[in-house]
Amino acid sequence: MAPPTHQKESLKKDKIHILLLEGVHQSSVDLLASRGYTNVEYLKTSLPEEQLIEKIADAHFIGIRSRTQLTRKVLENAPKLIAIGCFCIGTNQVDLQAATELGIAVFNAPYSNTRSVAELIIAESILMLRGIPQKNAVCHRGGWLKSAAGSFEARGKTLGLVGYGAIGSQVSVMAEAMGMRVIFYDVITKLPLGNASQINSLDELLAQADVVSLHVPELPSTKMMIGAKQIAHMKPGAILLNASRGTVVDIDALAEALKSGHLAGAAIDVFPVEPRGNDDEFQSPLRDIDSALLTPHIGGSTVEAQENIGTEVAEKLAHYSDNGTTTSSVNFPEVALPGHVGAHRLLHIHKNVPGVLGAINQVFSENKINISAQFLQTNETLGYVVIDVDAEYSDLALEKLKNIPGTLRCRVLF
Numbered sequence: 525m526a527p528p529t530h531q532k533e534s535l536k537k538d539k540i541h542i543l544l545l546e547g548v549h550q551s552s553v554d555l556l557a558s559r560g561y562t563n564v565e566y567l568k569t570s571l572p573e574e575q576l577i578e579k580i581a582d583a584h585f586i587g588i589r590s591r592t593q594l595t596r597k598v599l600e601n602a603p604k605l606i607a608i609g610c611f612c613i614g615t616n617q618v619d620l621q622a623a624t625e626l627g628i629a630v631f632n633a634p635y636s637n638t639r640s641v642a643e644l645i646i647a648e649s650i651l652m653l654r655g656i657p658q659k660n661a662v663c664h665r666g667g668w669l670k671s672a673a674g675s676f677e678a679r680g681k682t683l684g685l686v687g688y689g690a691i692g693s694q695v696s697v698m699a700e701a702m703g704m705r706v707i708f709y710d711v712i713t714k715l716p717l718g719n720a721s722q723i724n725s726l727d728e729l730l731a732q733a734d735v736v737s738l739h740v741p742e743l744p745s746t747k748m749m750i751g752a753k754q755i756a757h758m759k760p761g762a763i764l765l766n767a768s769r770g771t772v773v774d775i776d777a778l779a780e781a782l783k784s785g786h787l788a789g790a791a792i793d794v795f796p797v798e799p800r801g802n803d804d805e806f807q808s809p810l811r812d813i814d815s816a817l818l819t820p821h822i823g824g825s826t827v828e829a830q831e832n833i834g835t836e837v838a839e840k841l842a843h844y845s846d847n848g849t850t851t852s853s854v855n856f857p858e859v860a861l862p863g864h865v866g867a868h869r870l871l872h873i874h875k876n877v878p879g880v881l882g883a884i885n886q887v888f889s890e891n892k893i894n895i896s897a898q899f900l901q902t903n904e905t906l907g908y909v910v911i912d913v914d915a916e917y918s919d920l921a922l923e924k925l926k927n928i929p930g931t932l933r934c935r936v937l938f
């Protein structure tokens with residue numbers, strides 16, 4: 525693990541280096557500028573590990589989307605990094621455990637693009653039930669496939685949702701409005717919206733649904749969740765939609781099922797391996813299959829969603845930088861802090877082990893430093909203490925606090 529960093533004095537905003545990757549929306553740059561953060565490096569693509577390590581070495585904040593892999597190795601080479609902004613929902617691309625152990629806060633945008641994904645899924649349900657990808661492909665090649673065979677209305681069909689969270693539940697409501705019957709499978713018991721009903725096992729859902737749509741996060745338990753065995757459980761002629769994560773589906777097994785005709789079609793937005801940027805080649809066993817509707821991970825890529833995400837995540841980074849607030853952080857104890865006008869604010873991030881709090885308070889009592897406000901929150905791994913003191917004492921307090929065993933990071937804001 526890289527040695528923890530301790531910042532002697534509050535950094536001037538123009539010295540705070542913010543690295544934004546993967547073409548996050550301009551709204552993020554505008555928001556940061558409006559808060560005085562102008563030292564922004566903006567790149568349109570993600571970076572391979574070696575280049576990322578080089579760039580992140582100087583970054584105080586980094587903004588990424590789903591493609592940038594912030595592994596333990598990368599994070600251990602980011603000695604100045606204060607926080608990570610995932611300008612998306614998924615945080616599986618970040619080694620959250622490593623970030624936590626290194627005292628780096630992680631933020632995301634848990635809702636801003638959910639509607640966009642849900643709308644795409646509804647559109648795809650209709651397109652796939654009508655066999656549009658195949659018919660479109662034939663037209664492009666000069667053919668004409670006017671036929672009702674294999675074409676169905678969405679009305680009356682069963683939609684099986686795997687994962688009934690923010691996206692799955694919105695799809696549920698919209699699908700019912702079109703007259704679909706909705707069933708869902710989730711590891712948590714969820715309140716069904718409308719007339720949807722929860723099904724106890726994945727296999728049962730797969731056996732009943734005409735259209736199966738996946739809305740689970742990437743977790744060890746969801747990796748390859750849909751493989752040859754699960755596909756075999758699906759009804760002959762069923763349709764698979766995946767706008768969750770590429771690792772959830774065994775893509776070779778899916779290609780086989782489409783070629784054999786067991787599945788009538790699949791609309792796939794996410795892939796086990798995705799190009800780094802728009803100039804790289806997309807490779808997939810599904811490329812030559814007409815019944816596969818392939819989209820380049822654009823489920824959440826609408827102007828509305830991206831603009832909102834840009835503002836939301838940039839705001840969270842600026843707020844954390846300005847006053848230490850961690851509300852809605854993915855890995856940090858959540859503390860919503862008031863302003864600290866006239867006082868210096870010490871932020872102490874430590875391992876959540878016995879004795880650290882006592883040692884912190886001892887620093888203040890032994891050195892007769894008056895505390896004007898103190899906030900504490902912990903989670904399983906971390907403790908986060910925020911202490912406001914008179915300006916004249918912050919240097920001394922910082923010096924002492926950073927030497928407390930268990931300290932991960934300590935900085936001062938003024």
Ligand SMILES: NC(=O)C1=CN([C@@H]2O[C@H](COP(=O)(O)OP(=O)(O)OC[C@H]3O[C@@H](n4cnc5c(N)ncnc54)[C@H](O)[C@@H]3O)[C@@H](O)[C@H]2O)C=CC1
Pocket residue numbers: 613614634637638641686687688689690691692709710711712739740741742743745746767768769793794821822823824825
């Ligand atoms: N294609 C795209 O552009 C986008 C993709 N996504 C992906 O969609 C995923 C889902 O997003 P949300 O609905 O907002 O997440 P969410 O966290 O609100 O919902 C996920 C649901 O999956 C359930 N779940 C977890 N493990 C499960 C398992 N093994 N079996 C069944 N259910 C399980 C959870 O209990 C939860 O209800 C994100 O994690 C992300 O990976 C999100 C946004 C855009």
Ligand SMILES: O=C(O)C(=O)COP(=O)(O)O
Pocket residue numbers: 589590591611612613614615637821822824825
């Ligand atoms: O929000 C998510 O989890 C997504 O998958 C969207 O990813 P993106 O920002 O389009 O790379």
